[in-house]
Amino acid sequence: MRVGILGYGNLGRGVECAIKQNSDVELAYVFTRRDPSTVKILTPGVPVVSVSDIENYKDKVDVLIICGGSATDLPKMTPEYVKYFNVIDSFDTHANIPTHFANVDKAAKETGHIALISAGWDPGMFSLNRLYANCILPEGNDYTFWGKGVSQGHSDAIRRVNGVKNGKQYTIPVPEAIEAVRNGENPTLTTRQKHTRECFVVPEEGADLAKIEQEIKTMPNYFDEYDTTVHFITEEEFARDHAGIPHGGFVFRSGVTGWEKEHKHVIEYSLKLDSNPEFTASVIVAYARAINRLHGEGVNGCKTVFDIAPAYLSPLSGDELRAHLL
């Protein structure tokens, strides 16, 4: 399978690394909106091509992995490039998924391509676990916790505060809340009871630290509904201790069965990830394999992880899967 990567940031680089771990997948091209001569990639011998020439490559790529942002890039890019390629994206603005799906589905069907949107872990693996668990336990409660991990949105918000030179925000699930859910107590949890926020801030020289802390902690939408801790650190500490992009989280379904609903059950799925973009990329590459196969069987239109039978993700045959993994 020949894969093209469109957009070479953290996610695109993660896709490149994931391809290296899958011997049936080959990186064919990296497409970029930048000047291609300025983009240095890790894989030897793979051309970097300007996105303005991408149409010329439509027969040279089996699946195009679109590594763009959900706010403005993907709503335009995915419906556009599915005209020329089978495509996959990691669109993660949950509220806008139905619209994005409809746009991509229409464009995909017009040209007979297949697309898969919202691959990754949330949406993605977390969604799958919510779906499976809801189907198994129709009477119950869902809980999702995120972290410990870096929130890009909250880190960006910190960095916009006056006097802040650099900053990173970690979302942390409250251990007592997780324990209560895990014990089947079905707690009702406020926003504050589910997560805390921890900020590491490099202040500009002479900045008013108390003012920065106050401004962060009271920031509407981002921090005001949470218990937030702010640590001031040096640029050196920041580089040494906060260079990574870890993330993760927990999905629970707590439900009942039995004639009188007398039995409790807890289903838990959790991820602990050193690198959010590399894990997301690894999910994407597995689903790229799946849609390439499905397209070979004549399937087109827009899909999500809900529509893909798990066996399509694997390079192994049905016989091998049944013998070794069932």
Add this chain to the structure above:
Amino acid sequence: MRVGILGYGNLGRGVECAIKQNSDVELAYVFTRRDPSTVKILTPGVPVVSVSDIENYKDKVDVLIICGGSATDLPKMTPEYVKYFNVIDSFDTHANIPTHFANVDKAAKETGHIALISAGWDPGMFSLNRLYANCILPEGNDYTFWGKGVSQGHSDAIRRVNGVKNGKQYTIPVPEAIEAVRNGENPTLTTRQKHTRECFVVPEEGADLAKIEQEIKTMPNYFDEYDTTVHFITEEEFARDHAGIPHGGFVFRSGVTGWEKEHKHVIEYSLKLDSNPEFTASVIVAYARAINRLHGEGVNGCKTVFDIAPAYLSPLSGDELRAHLL
């Protein structure tokens, strides 16, 4: 969807309870090898029919759920009844799945029916999690722990010991082993390091307790490779504290990503179940919905959980799933 249950033991009763929780599913008949007049079921108005008459019901049932044992029942029953019905079973002898699959697939295709074998949680949900996690993290290690829960096989073995009136065995994962796996340490674990076994035994009057304990702890295949604890209790204590059939377990995948494999990731799936048969039954009913739909689309032959796109398990539409669960 009209469901028939074949075999009314713990699992059959669990299926009956699960059907009550799914408004699009109707229990049509219970088929039994016993004298139907001796079988009292929970659902009012549903006929109990002798299995010898089952062929007469082939147009009155959309999916037949076969609730038999994996050792001798299912290898015969599933290939037999798929001649007349779409069927689903919970065949759980992992080593014999390929043979069972081949037999059921042949019989199903000859009559245009669909079958799904090995539904439940292991095989079943645990298998799905192994598959997804292996596809996402191709370089890594798998770990499965069972418990805390009742092992029927080990409980049966205890009850065969001379001087034992009643007994139950719990399989318990070793917490330190789970912690090491969860921390990404990729430990190499012996059988003894993964699980301990705890036995609750009601002795016959005047039995030699030391002899019973010794015989249990040294029993080949069942206990000799484990650290086993034996508690002697009264019949009253047994009835009060050990009437349930809880189970559960953990599936881990611990893997690496990155150009130099520099990032670690841990995927964990776990179940904590008050009732093993009721949870298994709940999985089966969701997959019964899926195969009924697939049969409506013209699909036949034998399937496993690997072959079913998750959306087929849900009574909700694709639009609803994307809006609420993705």
